[in-house]
Amino acid sequence: MLTVNIAGVAHAYDITDNRPQKAASSEEISKTLSVEASKAADAPTLVFIHGWLLSRTYWQPLVEALSTDYRCLTYDLRGFGESTNKTTNQGAPSDGQSGNQSKELAKELSREIKIPADRALTETCGNKTEAYKASAYSLAAYAQDLRALLDQLGINKAWVLGHSLGGSVALWAAYLFPEQITGVVCINAGGGIYVPKEFEKFRAAGQQMVKFRPSWLQNMPLLPRLFTRAMVRQPLALAWGKQRLLDFIRADRQAAEGALLETTTEAEVHLLPQVLGQITQPVHFITATEDTIMPPRYVRYLASFHPHFREAEKEAEEKTEEKTKKEPGKEAEKGNASVSEIPNCGHMAMVEQSAAVAKIIRKVIG
Numbered sequence: 007m008l009t010v011n012i013a014g015v016a017h018a019y020d021i022t023d024n025r026p027q028k029a030a031s032s033e034e035i036s037k038t039l040s041v042e043a044s045k046a047a048d049a050p051t052l053v054f055i056h057g058w059l060l061s062r063t064y065w066q067p068l069v070e071a072l073s074t075d076y077r078c079l080t081y082d083l084r085g086f087g088e089s090t091n092k093t094t095n096q097g098a099p100s101d102g103q104s105g106n107q108s109k110e111l112a113k114e115l116s117r118e119i120k121i122p123a124d125r126a127l128t129e130t131c132g133n134k135t136e137a138y139k140a141s142a143y144s145l146a147a148y149a150q151d152l153r154a155l156l157d158q159l160g161i162n163k164a165w166v167l168g169h170s171l172g173g174s175v176a177l178w179a180a181y182l183f184p185e186q187i188t189g190v191v192c193i194n195a196g197g198g199i200y201v202p203k204e205f206e207k208f209r210a211a212g213q214q215m216v217k218f219r220p221s222w223l224q225n226m227p228l229l230p231r232l233f234t235r236a237m238v239r240q241p242l243a244l245a246w247g248k249q250r251l252l253d254f255i256r257a258d259r260q261a262a263e264g265a266l267l268e269t270t271t272e273a274e275v276h277l278l279p280q281v282l283g284q285i286t287q288p289v290h291f292i293t294a295t296e297d298t299i300m301p302p303r304y305v306r307y308l309a310s311f312h313p314h315f316r317e318a319e320k321e322a323e324e325k326t327e328e329k330t331k332k333e334p335g336k337e338a339e340k341g342n343a344s345v346s347e348i349p350n351c352g353h354m355a356m357v358e359q360s361a362a363v364a365k366i367i368r369k370v371i372g
């Protein structure tokens with residue numbers, strides 16, 4: 007594990023090196039290294055952003071599948087995984103930290119982000135804004151953390167892949183600093199529709215979840231098995247259940263509650279389609295037929311705001327018609343150039359069906 011300091015928090019990250027490991031002779035080693043060094047310089051960097059109450063660990067299957075051709079960077083969001091050193095786990099007032107100190111920390115991490123006039127957002131009241139006030143755990147604040155990470159690691163261009171909450175962070179990153187973000191792949195991520203009662207239930211349930219998470223929960227023998235079944239179509243391996251339980255317990259309470267509450271307000275939800283509507287880079291959405299957290303209809307709804315969505319949809323329809331003529335009777339694959347749908351899969355596609363996700367990513371990025 008490597009760390010880099012961002013906003014006073016040591017962020018844990020891992021980055022791959024896709025140089026060759028074996029060669030038959032010194033001459034072949036020299037030639038291979040020369041070729042691979044050239045490839046590595048040109049190969050896209052893929053940055054992976056995990057979802058709420060998760061960590062960078064869940065990207066490992068995809069990293070193993072893609073790191074032969076791409077440099078892969080995974081990291082833990084502020085307050086999650088191993089990026090939890092500044093805020094306190096289980097929330098204030100633990101470890102001597104008072105409620106006032108927690109509020110001061112949240113204020114310290116808040117920031118005002120200047121937005122170019124030609125890409126101004128419309129606030130709920132109808133006013134255009136060129137200065138967005140990003141609260142400590144908002145999507146925009148996490149996007150700014152990503153920019154700081156890329157800058158410190160000297161990464162000038164990258165594709166960003168985000169799961170669930172991480173997908174929304176990726177979209178904000180592409181909107182705020184398009185010069186660094188080549189494109190985005192959102193996995194099990196969508197939204198843009200605010201349903202008051204549903205969001206109230208979701209927020210209330212989430213708050214209850216993070217209130218009581220003592221470390222001894224790890225010793226409960228049945229809990230990992232429960233986590234292997236949460237939000238997925240088929241049970242995951244027990245190791246994933248243990249990892250999910252660990253990440254659930256160690257997530258910082260202030261960050262967990264903040265990310266939950268600050269990213270699901272009516273204003274934030276309605277801003278996301280606006281953000282996507284002003285992204286000119288490629289954006290691809292991967293949805294799953296059995297995802298009950300972010301059903302395909304909500305993914306397709308958000309995807310429809312991308313400037314190139316209609317064009318991609320028309321192109322996909324033409325290809326489907328052509329394929330149907332060539333292979334009559336064969337059911338065409340679901341999805342288009344903007345959205346891919348994985349069958350028999352739930353909300354953890356990168357773990358449930360990593361091979362299918364990797365195949366789509368390769369096709370999108372090239």
